[in-house]
Every structure is written in C-alpha cells, then in structure tokens.
Amino acid sequence: MMCDDAGLLLHAYLDDELDAADSAAMARHLSECSACKARYETYAIMQKALSEPTLYRRAPDALRAQWTTPPAASTVVPLPARRRAPVAWAAAAGFAAAVLLSVPAWLHWMPTRGTGDAIVAQAISGHVRSLQGEHLMDVVSTDQHTVKPWFEGKLDFSPRVKDLAGEGFPLVGGRLDALEGHSVAALVYKRRLHVINLFQWPAEGGSVPQATTQEHGYTVIRWTGDGMHYVVISDVNEADLKQFALAFQNEANPLMSR
Amino acid sequence: MPTEPNASPRGTDAARSVRFEAQVVPYLDAAHNLAHWLARNPADAQDVVQEAMLRALRYFDSFHGGDVRVWLLAIVRNTFYTLRSRAPHDALHDELDDVKHPLVDDGPSPETLTLLAVDVGALQAALEKLPPPLREVLVLRELEECSYKEIAAITEQKIGTVMSRLARARERLRDELTCRPKEVRRHDVR
Numbered sequence: 230m231m232c233d234d235a236g237l238l239l240h241a242y243l244d245d246e247l248d249a250a251d252s253a254a255m256a257r258h259l260s261e262c263s264a265c266k267a268r269y270e271t272y273a274i275m276q277k278a279l280s281e282p283t284l285y286r287r288a289p290d291a292l293r294a295q296w297t298t299p300p301a302a303s304t305v306v307p308l309p310a311r312r313r314a315p316v317a318w319a320a321a322a323g324f325a326a327a328v329l330l331s332v333p334a335w336l337h338w339m340p341t342r343g344t345g346d347a348i349v350a351q352a353i354s355g356h357v358r359s360l361q362g363e364h365l366m367d368v369v370s371t372d373q374h375t376v377k378p379w380f381e382g383k384l385d386f387s388p389r390v391k392d393l394a395g396e397g398f399p400l401v402g403g404r405l406d407a408l409e410g411h412s413v414a415a416l417v418y419k420r421r422l423h424v425i426n427l428f429q430w431p432a433e434g435g436s437v438p439q440a441t442t443q444e445h446g447y448t449v450i451r452w453t454g455d456g457m458h459y460v461v462i463s464d465v466n467e468a469d470l471k472q473f474a475l476a477f478q479n480e481a482n483p484l485m486s487r
Numbered sequence: 488m489p490t491e492p493n494a495s496p497r498g499t500d501a502a503r504s505v506r507f508e509a510q511v512v513p514y515l516d517a518a519h520n521l522a523h524w525l526a527r528n529p530a531d532a533q534d535v536v537q538e539a540m541l542r543a544l545r546y547f548d549s550f551h552g553g554d555v556r557v558w559l560l561a562i563v564r565n566t567f568y569t570l571r572s573r574a575p576h577d578a579l580h581d582e583l584d585d586v587k588h589p590l591v592d593d594g595p596s597p598e599t600l601t602l603l604a605v606d607v608g609a610l611q612a613a614l615e616k617l618p619p620p621l622r623e624v625l626v627l628r629e630l631e632e633c634s635y636k637e638i639a640a641i642t643e644q645k646i647g648t649v650m651s652r653l654a655r656a657r658e659r660l661r662d663e664l665t666c667r668p669k670e671v672r673r674h675d676v677r
Contacts, residue, residue, distance in 0.1 A: 246634070278607075280630075284610065288519035292533055407663060466516045
C-alpha cells in the first residue's frame with residue numbers, strides 16, 4: 230500500500246469501517262511507515278479527546294419534560310399523588326446525595342428487600358463503587374473464554390458471558406459483586422469511555438418484565454431471562470443502554486458470538 | 488430499536504403519543520446534541536429541537552420502521568437548515584469550502600504533539616469554527632457514534648462524500664488545534 234492510499238483509508242480504519250482485507254493491509258502499512266503511523270496516532274488522540282462526555286450536549290430537563298408524560302409514580306410512591314413541596318424535594322435530594330456519598334456503609338445497612346427499587350439503588354452504589362480506585366475488574370480480559378472460566382468456583386452458578394464488541398460494546402473484564410446479599414457476577418463493558426456494569430444472578434422467583442429506571446444520571450435496566458436476573462447500569466444515554474440490553478438478549482446462541 | 492409499523496396504524500391519538508414517547512423521545516439527547524453543535528448556542532438549539540420534534544410527531548404516521556435515531560437526526564438537521572435559511576446564511580461559502588481547501592494531508596508537523604494536551608475548551612472552540620458540513624459529519628461520527636452508512640442516510644450524501652468530508656473535517660480540526668500555539672510562539676518572539 231502506498232501512503233496516498235493510506236491517507237484516504239486512514240480515517241475509515243480509525244472508524245473501523247474497513248473490510249478485513251483493507252484493514253489488514255492498513256495495519257501492515259502502519260507497521261512499516263512511521264509517517265502514516267504518526268498521522269494515525271494524532272487522529273486517534275483527537276478521536277479519544279472528542280469522546281469526552283462533557284462535549285455531548287444532552288437535552289435540558291425542561292425540554293425533556295415537555296416531551297415526556299410524568300411517570301405514574303404509584304409504584305414508587307403509594308401515597309396520594311400530591312405535589313410535594315420544594316423543601317421535601319430538596320430534603321430528598323440531600324438525603325440521596327448523602328446516601329450516595331456513604332455508599333459502602335449504606336450497602337450493609339440496607340435491609341434485603343426483594344423489590345426492584347432496592348436493587349436499582351444497590352446497582353447504582355455497586356456501579357459507583359466499581360468506578361472508585363481499582364475496584365472495577367478482578368479479571369481483565371476482552372476474551373469471554375477467559376472471563377467466564379474465571380468465575381468458576383467463585384459463584385454457585387455459571388454466568389452468561391459474551392463479548393458484544395461487534396455491537397459497539399466491547400467486553401473488558403469482570404468481577405464479583407454483591408446485590409441483595411447474593412454474590413453476583415459483574416461483567417464490565419465499555420461504550421467509548423463509558424463503563425457499563427452488567428450484574429447477573431439466578432432468578433429464584435418468577436420472571437419480572439423489563440424495566441428501565443433513571444436515577445442520579447444513571448440508567449438502570451432490569452430483566453429476567455434464562456433463569457437469571459440481569460441488571461445493567463451505566464451513564465451512557467438510555468437509547469444506547471437499551472441497545473446493549475437488546476444485544477445481550479438477542480445473542481441467544483453463545484457459539485455465534487465469537 | 489425495533490419498531491412495529493403495523494401496530495395500530497390508525498390508533499387513537501393517545502396510543503400514537505405513547506408510541507412516539509416510547510420510540511422517539513429516547514433520542515431526545517441525540518437530537519439536542521446535534522442541534523446544539525449545529526446552532527452553537529443553547530437557545531437556538533432548543534428551538535431547533537422543539538421544531539424538529541413537532542415535525543417528527545407530525546410525520547410519525549408515515550414512518551414505517553427503520554432506525555428511529557437516523558430518522559430523527561435527519562429531521563433535526565433539515566429543521567436546522569430550514570430555520571437558518573430564513574436568516575442570512577453562509578451555505579454558499581460552505582459549499583465553496585470543498586474547492587478552496589482540497590484534501591491534502593501534509594503529514595504530521597511537530598506541533599501535532601501539542602494535541603496530547605488538548606483540553607475540552609480548545610476542542611469545543613475548534614469544533615465550533617468548522618463550517619457546518621464538516622462539523623455535522625464530525626459530530627455525528629465522534630459524538631453520536633454513527634456509522635458511515637447512518638451518517639450518509641442522515642445527511643443525504645453518498646458514503647464516499649461522508650468519508651472525504653470526515654477526513655477533511657479531522658484535518659481542519661487538527662489544524663485548528665495545532666496552529667494556535669504556533670501563533671503564540673511567534674508573538675512571544677517579538
């Protein structure tokens with residue numbers, strides 16, 4: 230490959246839009262040509278810089294409120310749906326913030342209620358905790374055949390592990406975590422610079438329908454399938470996380486996924 | 488997102504707005520992000536999104552499956568250009584831009600190293616300086632993480648055009664990010 234061709238294909242290579250043959254040719258050229266390699270690295274740095282989350286301008290709450298019907302809060306608050314005083318909201322927000330700040334202590338204090346809201350709260354605290362320091366991964370691997378055996382002997386069930394790199398959600402590792410007093414498998418995926426935690430554990434009760442919750446800027450999706458409870462949480466936008474859940478559910482045949 | 492084009496095509500308004508909220512509103516962030524980077528200021532961005540969402544709601548019955556995000560982003564983009572065309576515009580200038588700045592990648596300069604220290608503020612300023620045809624393709628690719636095929640569908644261009652615009656956009660952005668330190672240095676010498 231000549232540098233002229235490489236200059237045109239460089240961007241498609243960076244965006245993972247080349248077919249296998251061109252991609253291999255490009256990789257070979259980059260290993261041989263330091264000028265093209267330097268150019269490629271500059272664009273790669275720029276691409277990474279552009280994935281900075283603050284550059285993504287989410288819709289302001291006021292705009293969102295215009296296009297969403299307020300949730301029928303009956304499942305969360307069984308009280309008569311009266312408008313709460315701002316002070317109550319402020320107190321609630323303050324309490325939530327305090328709870329979030331004291332995550333590890335709070336985790337032990339939480340009674341093991343079987344309801345979804347406790348799971349959402351615990352999933353959020355598990356996610357936050359996983360991002361602090363080096364708690365994210367116990368096994369670091371993008372290979373599902375390394376991650377899955379790692380859980381053997383550490384859990385009393387065999388978690389479903391699959392790489393979703395093809396869908397834009399590469400698997401990066403896994404760890405043990407705890408939700409509701411169970412040991413659960415936590416798989417760690419990435420969406421660009423965003424971390425996605427997927428918790429799973431055996432479903433003892435019946436299956437629950439898929440539910441999406443938004444709290445503290447995180448989106449949490451829960452579902453049950455193949456005798457397992459799944460909870461996925463991330464700060465990526467809701468649509469992306471739904472796509473992730475769909476991709477994970479769709480790939481029914483693990484042999485197909487790699 | 489899977490869509491069910493046959494689900495209550497003559498449904499009531501309530502059913503329709505429930506479907507709209509379930510299928511389209513999840514992409515409000517995407518719509519706002521694109522509108523923001525096209526309009527470059529919060530008030531205009533909100534106007535664009537509001538108008539685009541109204542249009543989307545109006546056309547929703549004629550949307551028969553496909554990718555909702557691509558469909559909505561195309562509406563946002565068209566809305567922006569329609570609203571802007573009522574104001575004095577620089578579209579002609581933007582088109583000429585392709586000719587004035589042919590695609591010549593002159594390789595890495597020593598200044599490219601400064602890219603390492605690029606901060607969000609500089610990045611934002613540089614992105615805002617790009618002409619809209621280059622800015623939109625970069626925003627769709629890098630922030631919205633669209634594939635070339637999706638960008639081609641949203642911007643109604645050929646994939647080849649998307650590729651060359653993206654290459655040009657990245658070069659311009661790189662130059663924007665690297666030429667500033669050079670000017671400062673020249674200034675310092677005096």
